[in-house]
Amino acid sequence: MSGTTQDKTLDQWAASEYKWGFTTDIESDTIAPGLSEEVIRLISAKKEEPEWMTQWRLNAYRGWLTMTEPTWPNVHYPKIDYQAISYFSAPKSDSDRPKSLDEVDPKLLETYEKLGIPLQERAILAGMAVDAVFDSVSVATTFKAKLGELGIIFCSFSEAVREHPDLVQKYLGSVVPQKDNFFAALNSAVFTDGSFVYIPKGVKCPMELSTYFRINALNTGQFERTLIIADEGAQVSYLEGCTAPMRDENQLHAAVVELVALKDATIKYSTIQNWYPGDKDGKGGIYNFVTKRGKCLGDDSRISWTQVETGSAITWKYPSVILQGDNSIGEFYSVALTNNRQQADTGTKMIHIGKNTSSYIVSKGISAGLGNNTYRGQVKVLRGATNARNYTQCDSMLMGDKCSANTFPYIEVDNPSAQVEHEASTSKIGEEQLFYCNQRGISTQDAVSMIVNGFCKEVFAELPMEFAVEAKKLLEVSLEGSVG
Amino acid sequence: MAPLLQITNLHAGIDGVEILRGVNLTVNPGEVHSIMGPNGSGKSTLARVLAGQKSYQVTQGSILYNGRDLLEMEPDERAGEGVFLAFQYPLEIPGVSTKYFIKAALNAIRKRRGLEELDAFEFLTFVKERAKLVDLDMALLDRNVNEGFSGGEKKRAEIFQMAVLEPRLAILDETDSGLDIDALKTVAEGVNMLRGPERATIIVTHYQRLLNYIVPDFVHVLMGGRIVKSGGKELALALEEKGYAWTENKADATVNVATVNV
Numbered sequence: 001m002s003g004t005t006q007d008k009t010l011d012q013w014a015a016s017e018y019k020w021g022f023t024t025d026i027e028s029d030t031i032a033p034g035l036s037e038e039v040i041r042l043i044s045a046k047k048e049e050p051e052w053m054t055q056w057r058l059n060a061y062r063g064w065l066t067m068t069e070p071t072w073p074n075v076h077y078p079k080i081d082y083q084a085i086s087y088f089s090a091p092k093s094d095s096d097r098p099k100s101l102d103e104v105d106p107k108l109l110e111t112y113e114k115l116g117i118p119l120q121e122r123a124i125l126a127g128m129a130v131d132a133v134f135d136s137v138s139v140a141t142t143f144k145a146k147l148g149e150l151g152i153i154f155c156s157f158s159e160a161v162r163e164h165p166d167l168v169q170k171y172l173g174s175v176v177p178q179k180d181n182f183f184a185a186l187n188s189a190v191f192t193d194g195s196f197v198y199i200p201k202g203v204k205c206p207m208e209l210s211t212y213f214r215i216n217a218l219n220t221g222q223f224e225r226t227l228i229i230a231d232e233g234a235q236v237s238y239l240e241g242c243t244a245p246m247r248d249e250n251q252l253h254a255a256v257v258e259l260v261a262l263k264d265a266t267i268k269y270s271t272i273q274n275w276y277p278g279d280k281d282g283k284g285g286i287y288n289f290v291t292k293r294g295k296c297l298g299d300d301s302r303i304s305w306t307q308v309e310t311g312s313a314i315t316w317k318y319p320s321v322i323l324q325g326d327n328s329i330g331e332f333y334s335v336a337l338t339n340n341r342q343q344a345d346t347g348t349k350m351i352h353i354g355k356n357t358s359s360y361i362v363s364k365g366i367s368a369g370l371g372n373n374t375y376r377g378q379v380k381v382l383r384g385a386t387n388a389r390n391y392t393q394c395d396s397m398l399m400g401d402k403c404s405a406n407t408f409p410y411i412e413v414d415n416p417s418a419q420v421e422h423e424a425s426t427s428k429i430g431e432e433q434l435f436y437c438n439q440r441g442i443s444t445q446d447a448v449s450m451i452v453n454g455f456c457k458e459v460f461a462e463l464p465m466e467f468a469v470e471a472k473k474l475l476e477v478s479l480e481g482s483v484g
Numbered sequence: 485m486a487p488l489l490q491i492t493n494l495h496a497g498i499d500g501v502e503i504l505r506g507v508n509l510t511v512n513p514g515e516v517h518s519i520m521g522p523n524g525s526g527k528s529t530l531a532r533v534l535a536g537q538k539s540y541q542v543t544q545g546s547i548l549y550n551g552r553d554l555l556e557m558e559p560d561e562r563a564g565e566g567v568f569l570a571f572q573y574p575l576e577i578p579g580v581s582t583k584y585f586i587k588a589a590l591n592a593i594r595k596r597r598g599l600e601e602l603d604a605f606e607f608l609t610f611v612k613e614r615a616k617l618v619d620l621d622m623a624l625l626d627r628n629v630n631e632g633f634s635g636g637e638k639k640r641a642e643i644f645q646m647a648v649l650e651p652r653l654a655i656l657d658e659t660d661s662g663l664d665i666d667a668l669k670t671v672a673e674g675v676n677m678l679r680g681p682e683r684a685t686i687i688v689t690h691y692q693r694l695l696n697y698i699v700p701d702f703v704h705v706l707m708g709g710r711i712v713k714s715g716g717k718e719l720a721l722a723l724e725e726k727g728y729a730w731t732e733n734k735a736d737a738t739v740n741v742a743t744v745n746v
Contacts, residue, residue, distance in 0.1 A: 427578075435537050436575040438559035439568070440589035440645065441596065450588060454579025454628070 031088040037061065040189055043088045047158055050165060056172070060188030063179035070182055073345040074374040074406060075314045077287060080252060087190045087223075147205075153198040154209055157225050160196035167198055171229055175258040175295045175322070183254040183316075184291040187223045191256070194225035199234035199265075208464055210239040224255040230265035232298065237268040239467060253312075254289045263298030263325065268306070270463055272471055274478075275311035277342050285313025285342070292319035296328030296354075304331040305348070306462040308471045310478045313342060318376065320349035323357035323385075330359040333459040335471070337478055338371025338403070347377035347408075352385035352418070361392040364456050367403035368479060378410040381418040388418040396426045397455050399448075399479070427455075449476040488513045488550060488653055488684050489534075495544035496533045502543065503529045505709035511653070511684045518687045518695055518720060521706035522728045527688045528572060530706070531657040534686075535569040536562050549653070563589075564596030566652030570642040570659050577629035582641065585629045586611065586648055593649055614647040618674035635662040643674045654678070655686045660694035672697030692724040 031042055040061050044054040069080070147154050153164060160168050178188040199205050230236050240257075253275070259267050269292075278285025288311075294303035305319035321330030332348035350359035365373040373396065381388045396405035407424050429451055437447035453460070453472055460468045489511040496504040503526045511517055521527050533540050534547070536559035547554040554562065577585060591601040602610065615622055620640055630638050639659050646654055656675070660668055675685060675698050687698060695703075695717065703720045705713040707728065713719065723730070 430575075431539060433575050433577065435535075435559060436571065437577075437585075437589075439535050439563055439571075440585070440649065441560050441563035441593035442588055443560050443592065446588065446592070450580055450585070451577055454577055457579035 031086055033086045034083045035061075035085070035087055035190070039087055043190060043192075046088060047161075049158075049161055052165075052169065053161055056178070057189050060178035060185050061190075064182065064185035064189055067179065067182045067185055073316050073376075074372070074408075075316060075343040075345050077314055077343075080287070082186070085252065088192065146207075150203050150206070151200040152203060152205055153196065155196055157191070157194040157196050157227065160227070164196070164198070167229065168196070168227065171227060171258065171260050173258075175260060175293050176256050176291050181291060183289040184256050187225060187254045187256045187291070191223040191225035194255070195228075196226070197228040197236065197238065199230045199236045201231045202233040203231075204234070205236040208237045208239050222253045224253075226255070226257040227260075228258070228267060228269070229260045230262060230267050230301075232262045233264040234262075235266045237464065238270070239464065240269070240271045241273050251284070252287050252289070255291070257290070257292040257319075259294035259303055261294065261296050261298065261301035261303050261325075261328075264300045265298060266302045266304075267294060268304045269294070269319075270467055271305075271307040271309075272467060272474065273307065273309045273311050273315075274474060276313075277311050277340065278313040286311065287314045288312040288317065289314075290317040292317065293322065293349075294320070294330070295322045296325050296330060296357075298328075299325040299354070300327045301325050302329040302331075304329075304333070304462070306333040306459065307335070307346075308459070308463070308474070309334070309336040309344060309346060310474055312344075315342075315344040315346055317344075317346045318348055320351070321359065322351045322353065323359065323388075324353045325357075326354040327356045328354055329357070331462075332359075332361045332363070332377075333462045334363045335366070335456045335459045335475075336364070336373060336375075337366040337475060338368070338373045339478060340369040340371065342369075343372045345374040345376055347375045349378040350380070350390060352379075352381040352388040352390070355384070355386045356388075357385055358389040359391075361390070361394070362458050363392075363394045364459055365394075365396045365405050366399070366452060366455070366475075366479075367396070367405050368399040369403060371403045372406075373404070374406040374408065376408045376410075379412070379420055379422075380410075381413045381415050381420065383414045385415050386417050388415060388420075390418075390420045392420075392422045393458075394422070394424040395455065396424075397452070398426065398428045445476075445480070448479055452479060486551060487511060487548075489554075490548040491545070492547075493545040494530075494533070494542065494547065496529060496540055496542045498529070498540050503709050504533065506545070507706070507709070507711055509704065509711060511686065513652075513684055514679075514681045515702065516679065516685045516687065516698060516700045517702045517704065518689060518700040519704050519706050519711075520689055520692070520720065520723060523690070525706045526709045527690075527706055528657055531569055531655050531686075531688050534562075534653075534655055535559060535567060560592070561596070563649075564593050566650075568646050568649055568651030568654045570639075570646055570654070570656045572658040572661065574630045574633075574638045574642050576631045578631055580629050581626055582629050583611070583625040586625070586645055589645070590648055611648060615644060617647050617677055618644045619670045620644045636664065636667040639663055639671060640667060643671050647674055647678060650678070652682060653684050653686070655688065657688045658690060659687070660689055660691065668694060669697055692720045695720045 031039055037058060040057050041054060044057055176184050179185050197209060228236065228238060259269060261267050275286040275288060296303055303321045307319060309315055315336065319332060323330050330350050334346065336344045336346050338344050347363060348361055350361065359379065361377060363375050365375055367373040375394050377392060379390045379392065392409065394407050396407065398405055405426060409422050411420055411422065413420060429448065433451060434444055434447050437450065438444060452475055460471055463471055487510045491507055491509040494504050494507040495502060507530060519527055519530065529540060533542060536557065542555055550565065587607055594601055612622065618640055624637060624641060630641065633641060642659065659671060663671065672694065687694065687700065700717055703715055703717060704711045705723065
């Protein structure tokens, strides 16, 4: 009986979020630029958050005030005025959105076409009013019901704060502390929304969880917060992002993602990031300063990050794993591409704490045009981490002679039984290699994508099948015209 | 019979250095030509100019292929029209299996010829048959293109690709170098099996020994960027015996033998 009521409530919630969530009080829902305790209280109030959440935000904010923006990354951008940003802006009202695809930038549509994105999704990605396009409520509801039967919680972060405060309170900030770094502190103070996932004991999530399913989450804004918890023996694969370049007015993005894997649990987190990289001179692109970290809390747990980063003007991102449980495994597979004036400083951190922990890092950096690509990785083996193993493979590919690739590995070992291996290579797509392909009838365009895909093979192999296909196409489109 | 390839007064070079200084050569369908010459004589340059490598500049002269201006065509278009170059140093493509590569090549070329692409099953059947022709271990097809191949495997793989792509004009650039006698024989068998009235082959080589197994219709000696002597297969034997210096004295007298032969 109560189940039915709950289902009904869920239905209503889904429907209401979706149908009216975007349009209520739009005009009054935008806070004037600037950041202060009042602004944070206001955000918290607008989201109808409990007091503990408000206090948590304020605590982060006070920490942030004492911190300074990091200057060590190998990226360059004009100084950000944090008082010039509006920290809460509701989604655009439908009247501001394009009414039909005819009103959307043809260049954007061309890219969607090349990526083979279904018509309906193109419209959503281009920022059209969702309910003008298609009705996703039934899809979302069926999906939710199925997961609900297994006790899986997959909802917006705001909903989790309201409906599952115990879980949120227990784990929020447990992997990325509020004052972990400048951008994480900022996010902790002002985050708008994001995703929450809880997989109960022994449950293997039967489908890939994807932000794709939550159309309304497309507007979670620039400070996204994600928390994923896999309880003992649970397994989940989570997909973030999509291949289409997303329209977004916000230049600064500072997300935080926390993963917690309890005993015997496995979390696989895959990202395809293709935010607007700016024009060919780098103007108007997104700054992506993200903190992603997982904690293998229990013994025999496993966390795996796979990322394909092709967008953003600046990427600053180090998905990491804290290997606390004995025999836990951390993995990082990454493809980062920089073209034109894009800059990326990305890599991972593997912190070995438990015994017999192992980590595996495969990083593929591709630089084209004037792109600047940096791999920065840390492997740390603490005193108690007996028999820790790490293998790092770090390959860079250069296209043309105006781009650059850098590798900064940091290795700290405090236990003599550790085995740490690092291999690095740099290659260049040479004229000879392209000529060889051309000579076999393969066009330069196809040859470039073939060579690049070959280079990224080990990483693509880690992506779920459809995602891998999209990733390949995405690289092709991103590199169009970069050679020849 | 219209010639398949007609090179007239070809001058070409790299980085402003002229290497070919007036090459004339006519190749008819069905013929096998061998171009011999000492190191640095321009043999490989000729092969690469025919295939269209961009770092070489043609400064004078013309190349007609099948009646069309070959120099106007991009390298991949030339491949589509049936020009194949077996590389002296085949390149590695990490992460791309030989099978995938050859399938992409075959289908790209078939597309240009207005033929349907082969599906996976048709392709595999065809490839197996061709692999047998050059005695290629099928396991090689699952390895990345030329990665970790021995010298002999690389050359064999090139001939295998030639057998799959069935070119009208095959150019073998020093395919014999670095091959042991058994590999040399299989390579030669592969080339011989592909001989036909529609096709022509140009064998660029330093040594005569490959010509023991692939008997050429014509042998040309390239020296100082020109063809200084042309003749039949016996010329190759004479060269082997007397060395390239022997031709140098006779250079002026024999410049145009190649065109005369047509």
